[in-house]
Amino acid sequence: MELEIGIEDLLSKRRIESDRIEWKEGWNPDDIYHSVCAFANDYNNDGGGYIVVGVGEQNGIAKRPVKGVPEHMLDAIQKEMVGYNNMISPPYFPQVVPTEVDGKWILVIVARAGQQRPYKSPEYVTSKKDKRYHYYIRYLTSSVKANPEQERELVHMSDQTPFDCRANHKATLDDISPLLLEEHLRKTGSKLAKQVRERGVEEILEDMQLLVGPPECRYIQNVALMMFCEHPEKFFGYTYVQMTSFPKGSVENPSVSEDFPNITGSVPQMIQATMERFRNLLIREKVIKVPNQMEALRIFNYPYQAIEEAVVNAFYHRDYLSYEPVTIEIEPDCMNIMNFPGIDRSISEQTIAEGQRFVSRYYRNRRLGEFLKELDLSEGHSSGIPTIQEELERNGSPRAEFFTDVDRRAMRIRIPIHPAFLEETENVIENVIENVIDISEETVKKMMPKCTKKKLEKSVAIIKMIAGNPHISIDEMKTELGVADRTVARYILDLKENKIIERIGPDNGGEWKILI
DSSP: OOOSSOHHHHHHTSSSOGGGEEEESSOOHHHHHHHHHHHHHTTTOSOOEEEEETOOEETTEEOSSOOOOOGGGHHHHHHHHHHHHHHSBSOOOOEEEEEEETTEEEEEEEEOOOTTOOOEEESOTTOSSOOOEEEEEEETTEEEEOOHHHHHHHHHHTTOOOGGGSEESSOOGGGSOHHHHHHHHHHTTOGGGGGHHHHOHHHHHHHTTOEESOTTSOEEEHHHHHHHOSOGGGTSTTOSEEEEEOTTOTTTOTTSOEEOOOBOSSHHHHHHHHHHHIIIIIOOEEEEOOTTOSSOEEEESSOHHHHHHHHHHHHHSOOTTSSOOEEEEEOSSEEEEEESSOSOTTSOHHHHHHTSOOOOSOOTTHHHHHHHHHTTSOOOTTOHHHHHHHHHHHHTOOOOEEEEOTTOOOEEEEEEOOGGGTOOOHHHHHHHHHHHHHHHHHHHHHHOTTOOHHHHHHHHHHHHHHHHOTTOOHHHHHHHHTOOHHHHHHHHHHHHHTTSEEEESOTTTOEEEEOO
16 A cells, blocks of 8 residues: 655655654654544644654754654554554544655554444553544644634534535546546655556545445545546536637627637646636746846736636535636726636625635535645645735735625636736826736845845846746746856756745756746
């Protein structure tokens, strides 16, 4: 049995948030089972978590090399866990994966959100006397006893199993594409990728906890069909992207329009194809020469990362029982991205109007969000809206707006076009130059106070290039800056060390991310 993500990604917390990982230097079942219970209850709807036994931590970071678990104890611990699993009420069985790291063995306990939550665990599973049971939940990075109010909320959540975690009674294993499954596991660095062809789809889905029901009657979870089925519309009606352009405005002249071919496929395929269409057909760049500055200012009608975040959000929060596709409409001065239904009622109309950050306890497709995060498509923790606004601000664009109706039947994100692509007046161009340069240089100065003027100019130029094209190569940067490879590498290293940019993924196929 293997993890569905790479062990190094887990140890370095590249794809998993800190509050979803707990480090345990040794085998301490009393303490560990508090966390097993807490992750199973999934009070914050994060999708459960990981308990790593045999790894110490310092300031939340895994100590390397790992301490490890003696090899002769691996089987004994797993046999011991069977009894402890049955002590949880109702019984709960996490996945246990022995993994070799730094020449030693560790145990990774994968505790997903339980289908029968809420769960109680004994205060001391090792106690031989009468056991006192408690509900446990995650609070920040700790597992704690739930207070009475939290207990009531846990009970209320028990009938709210997210749609994507429910069994689909119409699907068969033939509906899962081995190629899509293998590709996903390869992208996430899982060792399971090499085993898909040898062991078959069913065993791999079992390891990924994507099957439900007894061995003689297994059903596939909806999220597996969303991720690994080439035609999910067979099970979820109207699962496609519908895109229309109104060059003269949908209100002013709706009869003049262009319908693009619908985009279909698995959810990752649809996201990728939608973004490729934006990149190839709709995103435009404008180069503005800045007085007394070597490099030109690059702006975009729509920043790529803001659109990507909005598209991912539409698929993440979509109701897959709704007979409405993800709809994108291109207007002369903006684009609208819509999904159905609307924003959860727990989020006030004032919060929606402010367009800052929408925080909801209930996620319709919690596990889908976890998969998208593994592919670096989603950040989680309600960070999608701030990301959209930050990317628009960095590009010098107006803020996005968010709309829903009284009955919360639909959600619409309006992303305005950059003003420089509407009119070429001198005032608009001067305003663009002033706003973008002031924000960028001032921020970099604060984070790199000892930076020379030349280095500051080059660093800001690199940040602007990345903002405009997250996939830009070092060769392209070198050509734009007119410097050597080593010089560009030195600037990039300084920006990384000062937490201004980071590299996500490999050199080929990865992308840059701006952290400020």
